[in-house]
Amino acid sequence: MNKFSAALNVHIEQVREWGQREVRPAGLEADRNGAPLPPDHPYFAGYVDFRRRHPGPVDDGAVPEGPAVRMAAINEENAYWDRGMGVAAPGPGLPAPIVAAAGTPEQREHFLGPFRGSEIPRWGSFALTEPSGGSDTTAFRTRATRTDRGFLLNGAKCFIGNAARADWVLVQANLDPDKGRSGQRSFFVERGNRGMTGIKVENKMGLRAYESVSFILEDCEVPRDNILGGERPEQTSRSSAYGATMGTLNTTRVGVAASAVGLARSAYDEALNFAKQSGAFRSIRVRDRLEAMHRQLRAAWLMTLRAAWKADSRIPNIVDASMAKVFAAETAQDLASAGMEIVGLEAGAGHHLVEKLFRDAKALNIVEGTGQIQRIIMARHLVGLPR
Amino acid sequence: MISFDVTDEQSQIRDMLLTFAKEELTPRARQADETCAAPAELLDEAWSLGLASLAIPEAYGGGGAPRSTLTGALMLEAMGSGCAGLGGAAAASSLFVNPLIDLGSEEQKKRELPKFCGNARRAATLALHEDSFAFDPSRIVTRAEPRADGWRITGVKRLVPLGEEAGDMLVLARASDAPGIDGIKAFIVPPRAPGVAITRESGTIGLTPMRFARVELAGVSLPPDAILGEGDGADIRPLLASLRIGGAALAVGLVRAVTDFAIPYARERVAFGEPIAKKQSIAFMLADMHIECDVMRWLVWKAAAAFDRGADVSKMAVLAQNYVNRRAIRIADDGLQIFGGHGYIRDLPLEMWLRNARMLTIHGALAAA
Ligand SMILES: Cc1cc2nc3c(=O)[nH]c(=O)nc-3n(C[C@H](O)[C@H](O)[C@H](O)COP(=O)(O)OP(=O)(O)OC[C@H]3O[C@@H](n4cnc5c(N)ncnc54)[C@H](O)[C@@H]3O)c2cc1C
Numbered sequence: 001m002n003k004f005s006a007a008l009n010v011h012i013e014q015v016r017e018w019g020q021r022e023v024r025p026a027g028l029e030a031d032r033n034g035a036p037l038p039p040d041h042p043y044f045a046g047y048v049d050f051r052r053r054h055p056g057p058v059d060d061g062a063v064p065e066g067p068a069v070r071m072a073a074i075n076e077e078n079a080y081w082d083r084g085m086g087v088a089a090p091g092p093g094l095p096a097p098i099v100a101a102a103g104t105p106e107q108r109e110h111f112l113g114p115f116r117g118s119e120i121p122r123w124g125s126f127a128l129t130e131p132s133g134g135s136d137t138t139a140f141r142t143r144a145t146r147t148d149r150g151f152l153l154n155g156a157k158c159f160i161g162n163a164a165r166a167d168w169v170l171v172q173a174n175l176d177p178d179k180g181r182s183g184q185r186s187f188f189v190e191r192g193n194r195g196m197t198g199i200k201v202e203n204k205m206g207l208r209a210y211e212s213v214s215f216i217l218e219d220c221e222v223p224r225d226n227i228l229g230g231e232r233p234e235q236t237s238r239s240s241a242y243g244a245t246m247g248t249l250n251t252t253r254v255g256v257a258a259s260a261v262g263l264a265r266s267a268y269d270e271a272l273n274f275a276k277q278s279g280a281f282r283s284i285r286v287r288d289r290l291e292a293m294h295r296q297l298r299a300a301w302l303m304t305l306r307a308a309w310k311a312d313s314r315i316p317n318i319v320d321a322s323m324a325k326v327f328a329a330e331t332a333q334d335l336a337s338a339g340m341e342i343v344g345l346e347a348g349a350g351h352h353l354v355e356k357l358f359r360d361a362k363a364l365n366i367v368e369g370t371g372q373i374q375r376i377i378m379a380r381h382l383v384g385l386p387r
Numbered sequence: 388m389i390s391f392d393v394t395d396e397q398s399q400i401r402d403m404l405l406t407f408a409k410e411e412l413t414p415r416a417r418q419a420d421e422t423c424a425a426p427a428e429l430l431d432e433a434w435s436l437g438l439a440s441l442a443i444p445e446a447y448g449g450g451g452a453p454r455s456t457l458t459g460a461l462m463l464e465a466m467g468s469g470c471a472g473l474g475g476a477a478a479a480s481s482l483f484v485n486p487l488i489d490l491g492s493e494e495q496k497k498r499e500l501p502k503f504c505g506n507a508r509r510a511a512t513l514a515l516h517e518d519s520f521a522f523d524p525s526r527i528v529t530r531a532e533p534r535a536d537g538w539r540i541t542g543v544k545r546l547v548p549l550g551e552e553a554g555d556m557l558v559l560a561r562a563s564d565a566p567g568i569d570g571i572k573a574f575i576v577p578p579r580a581p582g583v584a585i586t587r588e589s590g591t592i593g594l595t596p597m598r599f600a601r602v603e604l605a606g607v608s609l610p611p612d613a614i615l616g617e618g619d620g621a622d623i624r625p626l627l628a629s630l631r632i633g634g635a636a637l638a639v640g641l642v643r644a645v646t647d648f649a650i651p652y653a654r655e656r657v658a659f660g661e662p663i664a665k666k667q668s669i670a671f672m673l674a675d676m677h678i679e680c681d682v683m684r685w686l687v688w689k690a691a692a693a694f695d696r697g698a699d700v701s702k703m704a705v706l707a708q709n710y711v712n713r714r715a716i717r718i719a720d721d722g723l724q725i726f727g728g729h730g731y732i733r734d735l736p737l738e739m740w741l742r743n744a745r746m747l748t749i750h751g752a753l754a755a756a
Contacts, residue, residue, distance in 0.1 A: 134728055136658040159728045205731050205738035212732075337716060340592075340749060345518050345545050348749045349599060351590030358592065358745060362723065362738070363731050370727060372668045 004073055007063040011070075012077050014054045019081030022046060027082030030209035031356050035201070036088055037209070039165045044090055044121035051091075052117070066312025068251055072258035072304055079262030083360050084209030086259060087161055091115060092124035094161070094252065095170040098186070099124075102229045110225075111168060111188060125166035127157040131214070134159070135373050138181040142217060144173040150224040151175070153187060153195065153217040163213035164199050167191050170228065171217065186228035195220025206359030250318060251311050253325040253368055257304040260328035260364045263357060264300060267332070267339035268293050270354040274343045286342060293335050300324070300331040319381045326374035329364035336361040391685075393461065396452070400441075401461045407436065408469025408640075412477075416470035420739050423595040425476040433477035434508040438462065439484050447496060448504030454488050456629050457691040460636035464684070467640020468647075471743045472596035474637060479549045479597070483511035483557050485629065486573060490621035494612060495575065499555065511555035514544035514576075514602050515630070524627055525567040529560040529604065531574055531614070538562075538609040540574060543601065550585050550600020553578050558604065562620060568627075572620035575613045582607040593739070593746035628694060628704035635687045635704075635711040638747050639680065642715050645722035645740050646676045653725055663725070672721050679714045686710050712748040719744035 004012065026043045030036055037043055057063040057070045065073070078086040092099065092115050099112055115122055133139050142155025153173050163169050168188045176183030189196055198216040224231065272290055275281040281290075307320035336358040340347040347354045365371045379385035393401070411429060419425055442458075443449020452458070459481070466474025484503050487496060502509055517527060529542025540560055547556070555575070562572040578585060584603040591599055614620040650673060653664035663669045690703035723730035723737040730737035 129728065133656075133658055136660075139658070139660075159732075203733040205733065205742070333720070337745070340745060344749060345516055347592075348746050349546060349588040349591045355590065355592045359738075359742070362720070362741065365724065366728050366731060371724065372666070375668065 004069075005064045008057060008065050008070060008073060011054070011057050011063070012073055015074055015077045016081075018050050018054075019078060022050075023078070023081040023085045027085045027209050028351075028353075028356070030084065030088075031206075032351070034203065034208055036211050039121060039123075048090055048119065048121050052119075066309070068254055068308035068311040069305060071251070071255055072308040075255050075258040076262040076265070076301070076304075079259035080266045081262075082209060083259050083263050083364075084207040087207070088210035090118075090121035090123055092122075093126065095124050095126040097251075098126070098170065099228065102186075104230045106225065107188070107228065107230075114167065123162040123166040125160055125163040125169040125213075127160040127163060127169050127171045129157060129159050131156050131158045135370060140172060140174060140181075140184065142171065142173040143177065144175040144185060144187060144227075146175075147221070149221070151187060151222050151227065153189065153220040153222060156214070156216045158214040159202065159212045160215070161213075162211055163215060164201055164211050169196070173217075175227075187222050188226040188228070189217070189220060189222055190226070193220055193222070205362060206356065207363050250321045251308075253321040253374075254304060254307045254311060254317075256364065256368045257300070257307065257321070257324040257328035260325075260332040260361075261297065261301045261304055263361055263364070264297050264328070264332040264335040267335040267354055267357045267361070268297055270352075270357070271335075271339040271342040274346070280342065289338060289342060293338055296331050296334060300328040303327055319378050322369070322374040322377045325368065326365070326371045329361075329371065332357075332361040332364050391688075393457070397455075397458050397461055400458060401465050403436065404462050404465035405468065407433070408466050408474070412466060412469025412473045413644075416473060416736060417733070417739065419470065419473050419596040420593075423591075423598060425473050425596040425598075429473065430477055430510075431508050435506075438478065439480040439509075440504045442488055443484065443500050443504055444488070444496075447500040449500065454485070455691075456632055456694040457688060459485070459629070460632055460687050460691040463633050463636040464640040464643070464687075467637040468644040469640075470596070471637050471641045471740075471747060472594040474640065475548060475594055475597045478633075479553070480509060480511045481633075482513035482548065482630075483553075483555050486513070486557060486615060486626045489625060489629070490573070490616050490623075492612070492615075492617045495615065499575065502555070509554050510549050510552040512547055512549050512553040512557075513630075514547045514550075514556055514558045516545045516547075517543060518545050524559065524571060524623075527559055527561055527571050529558065531560040531562045531572065531609075533562075534608075536608070537611045538574065538613055540576065540604050540607045540609060543603050545601055546588060546591075546599040547585075547602050548597040548599060550578075550602055551587060551598060556602070557615065558602075559623065562614065568624060569622075571623055573615035573623055573626060574609060575615060576604070576607060576609060578602075580607050580609075591746060593742035593744070624699070624701050625694070628690070628700045631704040631708040632687055632691050632694065632700075634747065635683070635708045636691075638711045638715045638744065639683045639687055641740060641744055641747065642676070642683065642718040643680050645719050645737070646673070646680055648736070649673060649676070649722045649725045669725060672725065676718050676721055679718055683707075683711050683714060715744045715748050716741075 092112055130140055144151045144153050168190045171187050171189050172184055173187055174183045175185045195218055196215050197218050200214045202212045202214060204212055275286050280286045303324040307317050307324040310317035310320050339354040340358055343352060343354050346352050415429060437450055440449040441452050442454040445451035487499050531538045531540045556578045558574045558576045559571055560574055561570050563570045582605045585600050588599040588601055653669050654662050656663050686707040690700050690707045693703055694700045719741040723741050726737050729735055
């Protein structure tokens with residue numbers, strides 16, 4: 001949709017080809033089953049193989065675009081084929097950059113190492129949200145206490161992506177409640193830990209292709225080596241867990257915005273193709289509507305790319321990232337909804353893709369900071385609105 | 388003189404149905420959504436309230452209440468506040484019965500209406516939609532051709548509520564070359580007649596208890612008096628208007644349920660040290676939801692009241708429906724948003740309400756845009 005370098009386009013084309021052939025059908029299958037594909041489903045082994053053959057752009061200068069723009073371009077294409085399968089994709093996922101930035105060398109080796117060149121699908125997971133609240137990250141109640149051997153975690157987490165199949169879940173817990181949120185640290189809870197109980201895969205409106213998991217931490221023992229950045233992060237200034245976590249969300253928002261644009265483009269294409277095939281295109285009303293959809297889609301994508309470009313250029317992008325996130329998420333919803341109206345009756349019945357996109361899109365204005373929270377972040381920076 | 392009052396009788400019926408909605412529909416909504424079916428005993432219970440026969444004249448065995456679209460709107464709003472899908476299923480027979488009361492010939496009423504006055508539930512329906520894009524009733528392509536021995540009807544109807552279960556069905560079809568809606572008439576088509584093929588629609592986004600079906604009519608032969616009304620058949624404008632009003636009323640009920648459910652949550656849910664209701668972005672959202680609910684309701688009531696006075700309400704009905712179609716989705720969406728991640732999970736009704744709202748408002752939504 002945009003002019004990228006030829007080198008980046010090669011990568012996008014690989015994702016497109018894979019997406020059309022494998023991702024879209026797998027996403028539809030999971031949606032119809034109403035449950036994520038099981039970890040041993042051949043799709044995931046196929047994905048690992050695909051990634052081994054096509055690892056995507058790296059920092060070797062072959063692709064001139066910076067990492068954030070590259071990520072946005074790839075995410076957009078991925079989500080065009082299926083946002084849910086994108087999140088379900090094997091890999092260390094969301095916490096990877098956090099571990100890379102804030103982990104000790106041993107932790108990077110121990111927790112990220114197995115993912116490198118792995119021939120079997122593996123997942124990592126990141127647990128922040130709690131039943132009592134997700135937006136207010138200062139109010140998390142999960143506690144960590146010290147023991148002879150390490151730490152005991154107690155609390156509950158919910159909606160955690162891929163947590164039931166992950167090798168480890170990076171869990172946010174407060175080690176020092178007196179210090180408020182700067183007492184928060186991250187802990188690796190490894191698969192099979194008996195203190196992680198009540199694991200429940202939630203039944204969602206959409207994005208049913210990946211697990212959103214609720215679980216309880218009940219005297220959950222983790223070894224001393226599993227605290228992200230080590231017991232005394234002062235020694236490594238980068239590893240204040242909270243800072244590391246929140247710092248990454250500024251590029252993560254751009255990533256979610258890009259996914260929302262991909263989903264929106266998919267809804268737009270469904271509506272456009274339907275309008276052409278059914279003859280609806282002859283109606284001025286339909287053409288107007290499609291034109292407005294296209295305009296909004298373009299705006300969302302440009303906003304996202306600019307936020308990414310700023311990150312790559314090391315220009316502060318907090319306002320840009322938030323506005324891209326909320327605008328793109330709402331664009332995804334608007335276009336899926338408008339797409340349903342253009343497709344009309346066929347969209348209401350018969351498992352039409354646009355119906356699924358409508359259900360998938362709604363989550364994007366909730367995850368990674370709700371629309372309200374993005375606006376608050378922007379307002380704080382623009383007009384100094386207090387928290 | 389302007390009045391926002393309803394009669395004592397109407398308010399009694401409404402209260403009865405609000406109780407029914409709260410006690411019977413709401414608790415069963417999720418399971419009905421998942422199984423795509425309304426429990427038979429629930430439909431029986433709704434039947435025993437006499438909804439379908441209420442306005443059937445006593446001469447045919449009915450309740451003899453004056454046929455009132457406003458009463459109908461109050462009933463649908465009440466049921467929609469419990470569950471639009473179950474409410475729609477419970478009210479489906481009226482899609483057949485009401486047009487017969489309003490437009491049927493004496494002969495037709497005598498033949499058809501007594502069937503709906505007994506204790507045993509009788510499902511019936513109306514086949515309106517077709518799969519042409521941005522469906523417009525004046526461009527219905529299903530054709531009824533006059534024959535020496537009656538009519539022959541051919542076409543495909545979509546999203547027919549309770550299509551498989553219905554014992555009686557009205558089908559809208561083009562009966563003459565008279566321009567636009569003047570050429571469209573309603574026909575009484577026995578669902579088991581030779582040439583009728585009925586299959587369930589799969590994968591509907593919402594209102595799944597209404598068990599929508601696709602009805603294919605392959606040259607179905609009908610007797611001369613299958614055309615609803617006397618002689619050349621009744622003008623179907625009033626039928627379309629009352630359908631619009633009814634659908635909009637169901638949606639009003641749905642969005643009131645969303646609003647009523649969101650308010651207590653916003654007062655209880657704490658973020659950043661206080662209930663989210665104290666955050667203006669949430670409080671204003673709730674205030675807007677409340678405004679829209681009321682406006683939608685009044686537009687519907689106004690069209691319904693005018694209908695009952697015998698006015699031509701085609702325009703008013705379209706206005707009400709368009710307004711509702713545009714706003715209902717927004718309210719359902721905001722309601723879910725207030726619940727954050729919890730609204731997206733199928734344990735709570737928010738996501739179901741959003742799906743139901745999308746299904747309910749998809750017809751004609753483009754026209755409203
Ligand atoms: C599909 C899905 C996947 C998810 N995956 C993950 C995951 O992998 N890991 C993870 O940790 N979490 C995950 N989440 C959780 C998600 O991050 C939270 O749902 C989100 O942060 C909102 O938190 P909440 O649901 O508790 O809503 P709340 O914080 O309770 O918010 C409720 C409502 O209040 C509003 N609100 C809150 N504070 C304010 C304010 N100050 N001003 C105005 N309005 C306000 C919100 O916008 C929202 O509308 C996921 C959620 C979903 C739906």
